[in-house]
Amino acid sequence: MATEGAAVHVIDVTVNGVPHSTAVPARRLLEHFIRETLGLRGTHIGCDTGNCGACSVICDGQLIKSCMMLAVQADGCEIETIESLGDGPDGLDPIQQAFKEHHGLQCGYCTPGIVLNAKTLLAENPHPSEAEIRRALKGNICRCTGYVNIVRSIEAAAGAQGE
Amino acid sequence: MSTPSGETTYYPEVEQSERLGAWSGKSVPRKEDKRLLKGQGAFVDDLWMHRQGHVHFVRSPHAHARIVSVDVSRCEAVAGVYATLTGEEVGLLQQPFFQMAPEPAGLMKDYCLAVGKARYMGEPVACVLAESAELARDAAALVEVVYEPLAVVVDGIATIEPQAPVLHEEIGSNVAWHGLYDYGDVDWALEHADHVVRIDRLHFHRFSSTPLETTGALVNWDPGTGVVEFRSNNQMPMFAAMFIGPAIGLGVDHMQFSSQDIGGGFGIKITSYTYLTALALLSRKAGRPVKWSESRWEHLVASAHGNERTFLDIEVPVMSDGTILGFKVRAFDDAGAYLRYEPLGAVIWSQVVPGNYRFKHVRVDYTETLTNKCPVGPNRGYSRLQHLWLIERIVDVVAKELNFDRVALRKLNYVQPEEFPYETPNGCIYDSGDYPAMLDQVLELIDYEGARARQLASAGSGKRIGIGIGSTLDSGTNNFGQSRIINSALPFSGNGEAAVVRLDLYGEVTVTIGTSPQGQGHETTAAQVTADILGCSPDQVHVVAGYNKAANTYVGFSGTYASQFAVTGLGAVMGAAERLRGEIVKVGACMLGAEESDIELADGFVRLAANPQAAIPFIGIAATVFANVAELPGELADSVTLNCRYVYRPPFTVPDHETKRGKLTLTYASQVHAAVVEVDDETGQVTILDYAAVDECGRKVNPKIVEGQVHGATAHGIGAALYESFEYDADGQLLNSTFMDYHAATSLDVPHIRTGEIECPSPFTPNGAKGMGEGGGAPLSTIASAIEDALPHGAHIVYDTHNNAERVYELLRSAAAAGPRGVEVVSR
Structure with a gap:
């Protein structure tokens, strides 16, 4: 029996600035391409149905859920994962620093997706209100924090950005 | 037991450490965060x-x-x-x-x-x-x-009827456990009470806190050594x-x-x-080697669910001044298809028999049953939250039916601050607390008077305002001896945790613990207490991440569960750090030619208290013991390892199987919550307008981590109360088995949570802390209370923990139907 979707296609995709020209099975999801093919394990899997956002990455500047996209669909795209962040002092960028200062994470499983969410939000809207932050976070489920400190962290990151 | 002076003592005196303070009690940023923020955590997948x-x-x-x-x-x-x-x-x-x-x-x-x-x-x-x-x-x-x-049974009560299909032929019925918990004299109380409030049925629904990472494992049975990793x-x-x-x-x-x-x-x-x-x-x-990563669907249908419990025939004796004497109830807990942690839940609820109240007479006829549903497992607030919800429902229903003010009724019946340590009817000891002060604080946080004014102003607007209160306990540090109450043959009692604190060759302080954290910040808090005891900074303390049976130390109770790390885990770390400190002082005194009493530890140095210039860094101590040991007198060299293990053991005795009495948990953190909700008269949709939680968990090691736990537990409760419920059809098919239809609460569902705190140090723990993190399911009580407060006169009581729009719609319509309300009062 041939595995369904085993037909292989070569895709050209840039991930965190590094170009990859790689053969992938047609059925392979972008999240599995990132995690298994490229070995970037900061992108997590939480639900398989596009609800939880643990697999969020930035694709051509937009926040997407990498479980909702086939790797072949990313052909020609530029992807940013959590591994692209954190060149600042202490190895954390200002958003990550704000999450650390405001206890915006507990188990850390949703965190990469949420940090990328915050990054795209603040790029589009540098000074979001609490309601705007909460609306932006709707597609990223966190089971630990009750979102309160995530909102605080993003507010703080926005404040720091404005300085 | 009593001392000759007549004073009641509950546990042997605990010596509390005087060294905590420089770092403990402060919101030190977490050591775990950097790797997690950078996506460098190592999760099982x-x-x-x-x-x-x-x-x-x-x-x-x-x-x-x-x-x-x-x-x-x-x-x-x-x-x-x-x-x-x-x-x-x-x-x-x-x-x-x-x-x-x-x-x-x-x-x-x-x-x-x-x-x-x-x-x-x-x-x-x-x-x-x-x-x-x-x-x-x-x-x-x-x-x-x-x-x-085969024929299917999904109802946790109908399953014990003779016509129900039997799941396990070897058992012969679907009863997993049955026992009578009878404390005080509830028959006397019912006979002598001025009022008896009878509630037909209350139902605690099935849900799961469903962690975002599903279950997974990488397992290797090594054919060469026979060791399974x-x-x-x-x-x-x-x-x-x-x-x-x-x-x-x-x-x-x-x-x-x-x-x-x-x-x-x-x-x-x-x-x-x-x-x-x-x-x-x-x-x-x-x-x-085999690797398995569970899908979300698998997790929801077949990992574990929280316990579903139905309460029948509740009778509550109440005096005319509002004193509630206790209650009697028949409880049916639905364990699902197998007993994988059960029937421990059949006793664990009894850690909190009277809830936050001075109830003296309680009878619970408890049956645990088997049904064709996913087996249950412990879920945050395990087994206590079901019982605590029952109690809070009782208090609210009594207040409403007998026209007492809900706040005043609670304050009248709460265990009072001066009564701690307080012995419950089944011999548990509540260590400390101040529930009336917590209630006052939480009402202030939601502006109770203002909310009442809004409620009045909203009359007739189609948006009903309701205010709810929920008071709960978060009992922590289990006495596993309580398992003998359900099965006298079980060989378990007490509890404990192990830690090793050592000084490595270059003066590094390394801590290993037997716990398996899932986001609770153990690396940080363990470093805080170690730093206090060794006179260094948490940055100088390396706490090995995670659980590792071979590399770390452990005892039979090791793990992370049941609100106990602050007591058992940190108790072990403190004990081990004290032992290491003793060795460092001994070696330092020898090297400085001083008495041990002249030595102090500060800034990572061993020094003379009277002359801080005479100092040896930790590396000097470690390097001497490990690599220059001939410099030390033989007797001293033989007496130190700089590798110190300690097992913290709470002072438990074995509870009594026959009377079902004993000291079942060491600490009792508590939470009082309050909410203001808006109920849409047309749709039954509930919106939380304001929410506050006041927490008391003894002396806090890291207040920010504690607050995070309060937020998280609150969000789980709110999610369960309004959004999350496992629904099975009559054929035993789970109808909501992905995150598409099992609605895990989002950032729009959980409101901003105001928090408050009071601190009542536990007299029974070495650091005054209490385990916390489960929150006792307070939002389940609070939201039920708030919805009931919003309902029109004559409506049915709120009878379920889960109140989606459909159920609230029915409750709203029940007033006009003027049918049974699920409650009756007999007064004499």
């Missing part, structure tokens, strides 16, 4: 081993069916399939898992794959190992299972070992458990031992 295969489980689509045959031949013929394992093989390879229930339920034969019969939808019946996860899944579709469907996210590995070892003939010395980062647990990851067992057998058969 991030791990791999050379030659590993990927596992897919074949699961029963039926809730109850005889397994006629399982044919794996087509599956095994697929290139790239390494092995399969079926229930039939498991029946030969595995002894049934150890059962904690007494007979007859203790006769239950539970295996890691269904043997002969499947008893819930999603129960694994076979598994497939293949070179990729995709191939394993495809090949699993070729496993041909012939089922003969379990790299998993099980959150109570020594408990898992107790089940896996006897089942497949492994000594504990041949089981290696480890985990680094765990993506949330909330108790749900305690009972994954059944899967770990199947994976071990599959690895042995295939001669390969």
Whole structure:
């Protein structure tokens, strides 16, 4: 029996600035391409149905859920994962620093997706209100924090950005 | 017991450390955060081993069916399939898992794959190992299972009727456990009370805190050494070992458990031992490491759910001044298809028999039953939150039916601050607290008077305002001896945790603990207390991340569960750090030519208190002991290791099986919540307008971490109250088994949570802390209370923990129907 979707296609995709020209099975999801093919394990899997956002990455500047996209669909795209962040002092960028200062994470499983969410939000809207932050976070489920400190962290990151 | 002076003493006196303070009590940023923020955590699905295969489980689509045959031949013929394992093989390879229930339920034969019969939808019946996860899944579709469907029972009470299909023939009925808890004299109370309030039925629904990371494991049965390595996210590995070892003939010395980062647990990851067992057998058969990552669907249908409980025939004796004397109730707890942590839940609720109240007379006729649903496992607030919700419902219903003010009624009946330590009717000791002060604070946080004014102003607007209160306990540090109340033959009692604190060659302070954290910040808080005791900074303390049976230390109770780390985990760390401190002082005194009493530790140096210039850095101590030891007198060299282990043991005795009395938990953190909700008269939609939680958990080690736990527990409760409920149909099909339809609460569902705190140090713990983090399910009580407050006059009482728009709509309409309200009052 041939595995369904085993037909292989070569895709050209840039991930965190590094170009990859790689053969992938047609059925392979972008999240599995990132995690298994490229070995970037900061992108997590939480639900398989596009609800939880643990697999969020930035694709051509937009926040997407990498479980909702086939790797072949990313052909020609530029992807940013959590591994692209954190060149600042202490190895954390200002958003990550704000999450650390405001206890915006507990188990850390949703965190990469949420940090990328915050990054795209603040790029589009540098000074979001609490309601705007909460609306932006709707597609990223966190089971630990009750979102309160995530909102605080993003507010703080926005404040720091404005300085 | 009483001392000769007549003063009641509850536990042996605890010496509280005087060294805590420089770092403990401060919101030190977490040591864990950097790696997690950078995506550098090591979760179980991030791990791999050379030659590993990927596992897919074949699961029963039926809730109850005889397994006629399982044919794996087509599956095994697929290139790239390494092995399969079926229930039939498991029946030969595995002894049934150890059962904690007494007979007859203790006769239950539970295996890691269904043997002969499947008893819930999603129960694994076979598994497939293949070179990729995709191939394993495809090949699993070729496993041909012939089922003969059987009658299904999903109702936790109807299941004990004679006509109900029996799940486990060897038990002979669907009763998992039954017992009567009878404290005080409830018959006398009912006879002498001025009023008796009778409530027909209350129902606590089935949900799960469903961690964002599902269950997973990488298991390797090493054919050379016979050692089985379990790299998993099980959150109570020594408990898992107790089940896996006897089942497949492994000594504990041949089981290696480890985990680094765990993506949330909330108790749900305690009972994954059944899967770990199947994976071990599959690895042995295939001669390969096996890797399994559960899908969300699998997690929701077949990992573990929280306990569902129905309360019938509640009778509450109340005096005319509002004093509630207690209550009687029949409780039916639905364990699902197997007992994997149960029937411990049948006793664990009794840690909080009277809730926050001075009830003296309580009778609970408790039955745990089996149904064709996913087995339950501990879920945040485990077994206590069901009982605490019952109590808060009782208090609100009494207030409403007898026209008492809900706030005043609570204050009148609360255990009063001056009564601590307080002995409950079943001999538990509440260590400390001030519930009236917490209630005052939480009402201030939601501007109670203002909310009442808004409520009045909203009349007739179609938006009804309701205000709710929920007071709960978060009992922590279990006495496992309580298991003997459900089965006198069980060989468990007490509790404990182990830690090692050592000084390494270059003066590094390293801490290992037996716990398996899932986001609670153990690396940080352990570093804080160690830094205090050794006179250094938390940055100088390396706390080894995660659980590792071989590399770290452990005891039989090791793990992270049941609100206890601040007491047991940190108790162990403090004890070990004190021992290391003693050794450092001894060596330092010798090297400085001083008496030990002249020595102090500060800034990572050993120095003379009178002359801080005379100082030796930790590296000097360590390097001398490890690499320059001939410089030391032989007697001293022989007496130090700089590698100090300590086991913290709470001062428990064994509870009494017959009377069901004893000291079941060491600490009682508490929470009082309040909410203002808006109920849409047309749709029944509930919107939270304001929410506040006041927490008391003794002396805090890291206030920010504590507040985070309060937020998280609150969000779980709010989610369960309004959005999250497992719904089975009559055929035992779970109707909401993905995050599409099991609605895990989002950032728009959980409101901003105001927090407040008071501090009542525990007199029974070495640091004054109390375990916390479960929150007692306070939002379930609070939101039920708020909805009831919003309902029109004459409406049915709020009778369920889960109140989605549909149910609230019915409650709103019940007033006009003028039917039974689920409650009646008899006054004399």
